Amino acid sequence: MRPTEFLKSQCQSNWDAATAHAFTDALCDGTLDLDKMRGYLQQDYLFVEEFVRLLAAAISNAPSLTDAVPAAQFLAVITGPENTYFQRSLAALDAPEAEAAAPQTQAFLIQMRDARLTGKYEEMLAVLVVAEWTYLSWAAPQEKRAAGLPFYFGEWITLHAGPGFEGVVEYLRGQLDAIWPSLSDTAQTAATQRFFDTVQLERAFFDAAWAGFEVAR
Numbered sequence: 001m002r003p004t005e006f007l008k009s010q011c012q013s014n015w016d017a018a019t020a021h022a023f024t025d026a027l028c029d030g031t032l033d034l035d036k037m038r039g040y041l042q043q044d045y046l047f048v049e050e051f052v053r054l055l056a057a058a059i060s061n062a063p064s065l066t067d068a069v070p071a072a073q074f075l076a077v078i079t080g081p082e083n084t085y086f087q088r089s090l091a092a093l094d095a096p097e098a099e100a101a102a103p104q105t106q107a108f109l110i111q112m113r114d115a116r117l118t119g120k121y122e123e124m125l126a127v128l129v130v131a132e133w134t135y136l137s138w139a140a141p142q143e144k145r146a147a148g149l150p151f152y153f154g155e156w157i158t159l160h161a162g163p164g165f166e167g168v169v170e171y172l173r174g175q176l177d178a179i180w181p182s183l184s185d186t187a188q189t190a191a192t193q194r195f196f197d198t199v200q201l202e203r204a205f206f207d208a209a210w211a212g213f214e215v216a217r
């Protein structure tokens with residue numbers, strides 16, 4: 001079994017909770033309360049800010065140019081179409097950017113910053129794999145519904161589905177799978193903890209979004 005498949009199987013209940021969530025069900029139905037969407041977008045835009053730093057760190061720690069290029073191309077998607085998605089969606093929903101991170105956002109920001117500051121490629125990858133693979137898992141089965149939804153729902157699905165994004169997840173998993181056998185027990189344990197904690201953080205972020213983040217006005 002691939003190391004990343006094994007890691008997922010060891011935290012299956014949190015994984016399932018994070019990838020079959022009432023929040024994303026409602027988003028894909030088009031029935032999600034718009035204040036819940038405003039709060040989610042405001043908090044997730046703060047997530048993206050730190051995510052960009054983490055992805056940039058992974059690029060700089062990739063073992064070769066070949067290993068770095070897919071991440072660099074993905075960084076261009078995050079800082080291009082995904083960045084404008086947030087700006088256009090917040091404008092359409094008449095919501096400003098948030099200034100303050102909610103506790104669940106803050107916990108995720110700390111996780112990403114800590115993984116980056118370890119300087120360890122495997123710890124960066126563990127966080128990146130979970131962040132992207134969980135999103136592919138909920139969005140891919142819903143891809144066909146996106147076209148019938150307002151863009152602030154539909155584009156959030158299409159940004160996380162389709163061959164391009166599947167390729168991103170396959171690449172990130174492939175990077176972690178490839179280095180896994182060469183890692184010491186200590187390094188594997190640390191990366192495993194990062195993976196499990198990040199799944200927990202994804203679940204908690206959706207739980208908080210579904211309960212409703214406080215909306216900045």
Ligand SMILES: Cc1ncc(CO)c(N)n1
Nearest residue numbers: 044047131132135202205
């Ligand atoms: C909290 C969270 N996890 C993962 C993604 C996907 O990048 C996101 N946008 N937000």
